[in-house]
Amino acid sequence: MLKGFNFQVHKIHFFLGKVQLCLCLSNESKKMGKGGKSHEETKSGEDENMAAWLVGLNTLKIQPFKLPPLGPHDARVRMKAVGICGSDVHYLKTMRCADFVVKEPMVIGHECAGIIEEVGSEVKNLVPGDRVALEPGISCWRCDLCKDGRYNLCPEMKFFATPPVHGSLAHQVVHPADLCFKLPDNVSLEEGAMCEPLSVGVHACRRANIGPETNVLVMGAGPIGLVTMMAARAFGAPRIVIVDVDDNRLSVAKNLGADGIVKVSTDMQDVAEEVERICKAMGGGVDVSFDCAGFNKTMSTALSATRAGGKVCLVGMGHHEMTVPLTPAATREVDVIGIFRYRNTWPLCIEFLRSGKIDVKPLITHRFGFSQKEVEEAFETSAGGGSAIKVMFNL
């Protein structure tokens, strides 16, 4: 995996004194690039763009990341805030996610926001200095799905940190300007980075038609369950009940506004009893369930708990194959709605954050700077789960 791969000695970069691009590099930075070949000092003294690369199983290294040329419709963005997603952790730990396999070193990270450094010649609505949140995925805009507006399903999608496309945990990236969304003054760059997971919740609420008449059940009080709950509330859901196996996560959910919380088990035998407790906590029928975990148990519970004519949205990616009571659900016309990423959600997310209808700040539980040691620690923290909800890098 590392054959023929040249490393830059970061020391030189650091000593050039271009500190403004390396604000969060600590003294630990001298450890960066360990094990790599040393390089000559860069000729023009230009700043080198550094990124966090997934170079092998459980191995992240901060290394140079050469940016592509800036196209007429592109923007060059200096990254300021990057969050860690469960999929990033999954790639780190297994080098794959569903059918995507990491075959070569890849820059990690995709939940991000930053400041415009430069824009291409055709870019009209962004200027250097603008604070923007980035939508990660570049669709082809030629296939039927794209032209139909369902661009999240584009088979040619190029998505940050989905192999072989490099991610955005870097000093800078080049990205289409139409995927860079300007942040209002009262929305921070960290909140900008949170637009990505929040978008999953927003897209799910749209597909499920959440409104003032839909009582909502959320399976799972992890980061996705929580943003889904927040989005559901913003869409007007009158009652939201959230379930989880973990008491601590449930109290976080309660603090963030859940009307009811129910502790559940991982035992399939408990489904019937849990459905009863859920309905009691809801105090009415469950119109829409979001399975933000994606397991047999959670899907089976959701299918049983949802009222006839309701919907179950499968948001979480747990197991590939699932054994679920599909027929009894189908005979009550409980539909199963699939959710994959998002489309056209940034403007709405930003508006929710601007108006205060949604407050994602409590979800950021841990912060790290951009150094080799901190990158490693951050990912371990995120992988550890527990009290860690969203781990955020500040660059």
Add this chain to the structure above:
Amino acid sequence: MVIGHECAGIIEETGSEVKDLVPGDRVALEPGISCWRCDLCKEGRYNLCPDMKFFGLPPFHGSLARQIVHPAYLCFKLPDNVSLEEGALCEPLSVAVHACRRGNISPETNVLVMGAGPIGLVTLLAARAFGAPRIVNVDVDGNRLSVAKELGADGVVQVSTNMQDIPKEVETICNVMGAKVDVSFDCAGLSKTMSTAQSVTRAGGKVCLVGLGHNEMTVPLTPAAAREVDVIGVFRYKNTWPLCIELLRSGKIDVKPLITHRFGFSQKEIEEAFETSAGGGNAIKVMFNL
């Protein structure tokens, strides 16, 4: 319990408040009596009424009888050119029509039908009537597939009951369809058929689960959900008789070929009829003439 629920007959007598039917009228019957008080009924989704009283669903008596009494608003007058047998077939046809509505079948939806039994066949007919440009039926039984072909399927594919064959079958189905599968109807309702349907349907498409096979199914739900292939449940029907009757009247649908066996109403014939129906094979719809 009296058996039977797919029926049509002649009005003998109507209650004092019944305005639009008179004795002698030929009518097709919609079996289920909903409560009309619950939220689902009031929303129009009366097929899901928890207090539904349905012919032949215990403890409610069915309609394989000389006479029955039924709400007049569930008796639909048949035009002169629609026979009483066709009237009785409105019931299974209604399942298909309801499925096509929930699946949003149109001139833009290529359709795959898993199963070429009675329900798979009415679904083929209904999908065509809703404008589906291409329809492919699959089944394990070659004979049933030739019936499907005769009834207008653009393509047929013989499949197995072996889960291992799914990737190969998906490929064959796509080749036979010659285009993407927009909507699949699983009219069998087994893990194999659902898994095949979920794999072959295009991203953003739908799989309608019509057949009531196994209670619990093992299916690749996550990859399907990750392509936003939705699973739509179909349970009986609502507000389908007028449309079924119109489709029969205009000839847009011809259900007569589905009636393969006829019996009279005697002890011996009833037993024989049910055995014939249970036997499957070349029996599609077994009809009693009373």
